[in-house]
Amino acid sequence: MADLLPPSSRPVATDLFGDPIDASPSWLDKSAFLSPTFDPDPYLSSLRPFVPLESLRSELRSHLSSLESELVELINRDYSDFVSLSGRLVDVGPAVARMRGPLSEFRAKAEAFRATVAEVLTMLDDGLRKRAGAAAAREALEMLLDTFHVVSKVEKLIKELPTVPADGSTADAVSSERGPLSNGNLSQHVENPTNLRETQSILLERIASEMNRLKFYIAHAQEVPGSSPDKLVEDYEQIKGCIERDCKFLLDISSSANSGFHVFDFLANSILQEVLVAIQKGKPGALSPGRPVEFLKNYKGSLEFLSYLEADRFGEMICLEMGYCPSRSAVSKFRSEAVYNDFVKMWNVGVYFSLRFQEIAGALDSALVVPTIVPVQNAQSNDGGHNDLMLKQSIALVESLKSCWREDVFLLSCSDKFFRLSLQLVSRYSTWLSSGLAARKSHSGASNPIAEWAIAAAPEDFIYVLHDVAYLVTELNGEYLGHVTQLLSSCSPEVLDLVKHSILQGGKSLEDVVPAFMDTMIEAIVEKHFITHVG
Structure with missing residues (x-):
């Protein structure tokens, strides 16, 4: 009669003390198995100090058997629902077939649209490449035309040199062609009686100006798109670090009056000399005024580097005790060195201004x-x-x-x-x-x-x-x-x-x-x- 009762109403067997015989021990927490973050290794490690492995294995097998029995009971209880479910799925096939048609059509349209977009992107990329090529060709053509005009002007000016009258009485042979901002100054100057040397000087000055412009075009034409010109600012930062790390000790010794090394300017004749040689040999392009923007950055960076060496910022002496020239006399001596003048003279600012002028x-x-x-x-x-x-x-x-x-x-x-x-x-x-x-x-x-x-x-x-x-x-x-x-x-x-x-x-x-x-x-x-x- 007890077998016909539901599991929840069946009597539970107890031992002599009234505890359920099949009850799990208190150290086995079954709810821990249901946690989504359950990790067996930490769980077993926490039980090993006070639970023998045989007892743990026995309890886990008992728990597994109870779970299997519960699963069988659940299936037996809902068996009729499982059986009826297959009967209700008889008409699923036609419904799936009806849905497959619109989905296939949508997929075809999506693939066709994707192909169209890919084709348009290809056309756009091709158009952009052609446009970039046309722009580069146009820039090259304009540069060639400008170069041609400059060369023609130089040729005319050169031809005019021998035709200048020796007595300076007239200047009809001298061309009245005017360059930028001439305002007729050459013509006005030549109309007055002038000597041959002065007139030739004016023509030579114009020829030199046009030649500087021609050098600019040549340098610009030699630049490959995407190339990075020689830059010195980052190099100077690395050099500063090397001086601070490796040379400060020697600089301190050489600047000491009692060291005997103060007669030799280590800052100028060793450090600055090596920097000068490295730039001339390693990055001569940094000295070219043909790239005015890069030239100006490198030149200003070089002036800042000199100021760093002498602890002088734009003519104002500051923080001399933190620099490498501890006094105003040391700064004057540093600037009077030949290598300092060579370092400054290698920057042809005259040509730079001439290009900017043009x-x-x-x-x-x-x-x-x-x-x-x-x-x-x-x-x-x-x-x-x-x-x-x-x-x-x-x-x-x-x-x-x-x-x-x-x-x-x-x-x-x-x-x-x-x-x-x-x-x-x-x-x-x-x-x-x-x-x-x-x-x-x-x-x-x-x-x-x-x-x-x-x-x-x-x-x-x-x-x-x-x-x-x-x-x-x-x-x-x-x-x-x-x-x-x-x-x-x-x-x-x-x-x-x-x-x-x-x-x-x-x-x-x-x-x-x-x-x-x-x-x-x-x-x-x-x-x-x-x-x-x-x-």
């Missing part, structure tokens, strides 16, 4: 030789400024002026040259205005290409000119003047006064053309009104 002045000159003025509404330059200017020629002037003082262009040791270039730019623009007025009054601009714009300009176009002149004067006398004086703040007060006076004088030269433009505009409007209403 780049900056040539950009303005190209904008001013256009035969018409070019109004631009909401004009913006590459740096997002100048949206108050109305003419591209004016925008070119402002961009050229700012290029002279950009961080990646300006060089403090060439500050006088860059300042002179900025004044020449303003003078060139002023000459462009005054030449246009003179050509319009004389109704002849054929002899002066930079004056042709004024012949074809309508009276309304002069409003743009007057607007830009007013803006340029405000810019020169305000923000531009402050920026330049800040960069040259290390100069003496007398020099700063001359700089301010020169910039203000350049602004005044632009203001002086305003009345003449007003008169010309009024005359043109009256003439146009007279022709319209009377003629």
